[in-house]
Amino acid sequence: MKTQGKYGVTATAAAQVLCEDVRNFSTRRRNILYLMHRYLVENGYYTSAESLKTEGRLSNEYELCDNIDLDGMYLEYASFFNMKFGKYPKILKKVGPKVKVEMVGKVQEKKETKETKETKEPPKRPPVSEASLANWHLGVGAATAALSNEPLQIVKMETSAEVSGQENACEIEHGHLGSDDGLFSSLDWQSLAQLVKSSILQENIKIRWSDVCGNQRAIELIKEAVLTPIEFPQLFVHGLKPWRSLLLHGPPGSGKTFLAKALYSETQGRVTFFNITASIMVSKWRGESEKILRVLFHMAAKRAPSVIFLDEIESLTSKRDRATDHESSKRFKNELLQLLDGMEHTLNGVFVLASTNLPWDIDEAFLRRFEKKLLVQLPNPAERSCLISRLLGSSVSLNPRLLDKLVEISDQFTGDEIRLACKEISMHRVRCATKVDRSMASPKESQASIEANVEEAFRQVRPLGQKLLAKHEQWQHENGS
Template identity: 55%
Template sequence: MLREDDIRNAAARRRNLLFLTQRFLADNGFYQAAEALKNEARLPAEEYELCDNIDLDSIYLEYASYYHLKFGKYPKIVRKLKPTVKLEVNAKTKSKTKNTLTHTTSATQAELPPAEPLTNPGDLELTVKKVESLSSIGSASTIVASSSTGNIGGEENRGSALIRLQEIEHPAGAVAAADGLLNQQDWQNLAELVKTTIMRDELKLTWTDMCGNASAVEIVKEAVLTPLKYPQLFANGLRPWKSVLLHGPPGSGKTLLAKILYAETRNQVTFFNVTSSVVVSKWRGESEKIMRILFHMAQKHAPSIIFFDEIEGLTSRRDRPSDHESSKRFKNELLQLLDGMEQQMSSVFVLASSNLPWDIDDAFLRRFEKKLLVQLPNAIERALLIGKQLPIMLAVTKEQIELLVRISEHFTGDEIRLACKEIAMQMIRRATRVSRADEKKEEAVSLQQAFEQIKPLSLKLMKRHLQWQDGHGS
């Protein structure tokens, strides 16, 4: 005997399904059907309405992703019906039907056995089965000739219905099917969100602003600029670098390299600057959709660059017990997208930066064709950086520059910038200070003090980055 809770839950399920179906019909333009369902089912529209984050299509896609994660393939919801032949045999039409079945195309006649007289309906049924088997090979004219007009219309209606169902079916990773997904309203909203990651700022940066790290700059140029200038070099199966991981201490210039790459290719390449706030969603399954749309749009806007800053936050190890199921699903989706780039994502370059490459899962590390260490500036490069960053109105001697270069050993480029900014702020403080009339002595700007108050972080991290580069770099 059913309990009251079971009856109540069944009624709630039935009501929810009816609301989902009614909304689906209305969203797809079947307004009369939606209104008829609403009236016939007596849906209390004044009491209930669907939540904003739920619809029939999203439920279907969630089930498809769950099924694919569990069984390694997407579920089959519909299957094509086999063609059927209905023949009405009576005393008046038996001879006519016999003549119709034996009258086939030349190709079919070559394979049919010699026609025999039909003595009973059983022989007629056997002959029809033979014709059906031949029609599956390519001789469908026999069945069409023997089918009635009503059956033909039914087959056309079923064919159009199957095509429409296939258009909304969840794709098996193919890029062509993603166009159908973007026709859905919820996917269009996510596509608008992904468009916000496309950079359109005007940055006045050049390759000369990157001091040092010539090897990293050269690899990035090979991956992006060389295919643009010399596409004929990659016409015979040779492909440029598809993915590069930059790692190093904070402030070493990884993000600066990405900014320079954007500034140098602004009018030629679409640049996607991806952050965690865009791709991580609280709704179940939405993060995976955002990643799929991101890579799909990157291909449609190719040549394009996808830049992941601090990628270790998205690609941490999957064997951690604290990881939630949604995080694992997101990482699996990203792995599939990165792995499929060689076959599908043509003219798309993935650039990523990380301060903690040892926290990245090994499967993601394999996807990056190049793993490069962004080195600290040497003495000559530090002298160039100090000369660029010091205030123009400040006169410094050669001996002072040499002193600052020695003090700034193990400094990153950003730490040198901070020290030079402190010198500039000292000059501003002196210029804005209200001094007494009898006080004419001016305080000298302390260059050495400004550099000595910076405590370089690379002293602890650079050794570990060097060890990781020896074991995993390329």
């Protein structure tokens, strides 16, 4: 079948050339040497890489393509082998015990006599592996014994592992040395660990606790759970442990995620912050979601102190008695319940922070796992005044009368809705500055016109918080802590 490409015959010819390169032995040898050279350089073996370049006669005429990597080819081969044979390839194996061949009789005596007469040291040979040397001695000894009719004595010698008392040393498989951490010994678990590692925040966010208007109770609880154990570890002795989990609930836009951002910014460099979403946790493969959960909590414990932030947690922890729940969803929830508060009490230094807009949709078993459940309140008049002054102080001159009017209009507004109203005012000034007829200078707005536009921008916002606030307050009264 001819290769179908954009350039017709050219694509067919290129495919034939590539096929010949793959089948050609000298080309394969050259490519392998370049792969080895790149691998040595990337891992810091510069002397070995220079020696390989000299002995292999590698020139600067060629270089590896961007999408070619020896480690990637290794992993692809292991995956192909597993898909074809149902198991991963075993690359290395333990070296067998040394075999020492001793000749009993005249041949050995003649050899000893000859060695005592020799005063000149034999020339040094290049190093040979122990297994190859043992096989060579065995073959030569057997041939000599057959010629001389002398008995052949084979003595088993101790290996280096037996001498050091490490007879049950872990095998090196797939390039990873065995250790006491057996969770990541499999290639599948390592790929899941890379997926979870991608959820660790590395962004440079500049938010301080002073930027949060209100919600002082939530800030105090978060500091008690994360910062206090770091700054005063001597206080948590004799069984006393900091808060392990906190559930923040409230109307949309009340500042739950903003609190998590402030926590990340204040603890950046001291705490590992995992930002977990449903796209990371849910997998289409059977049983993989539960494995991702276990890898997440295992990595969080290894990198403690750490924070696991679960935004919109109701999507992962809905009630389990629903008829529409799938079996995989139930397994995932059971695994999460077991990790949050099960037999494995190894989550020292791990703080679980979750947020939700619908706490009444969360299963009761998950609610019990959260030690603190707190309502993120809407800003009061003093907090709204501070927030409006901070957002509009640089663009609009706010007199006390206008500020009091805006505070009155923004009653039952969330913090995000106040931000949107202030953004509308700023965008109105942008519209005035970017009129179509720029040749004519725009007339300067009067103070009365500015105040009217500011009030109109605030009146355009339809607050959603007041619809859900009463329901959140009732739920906090019944289930909060």
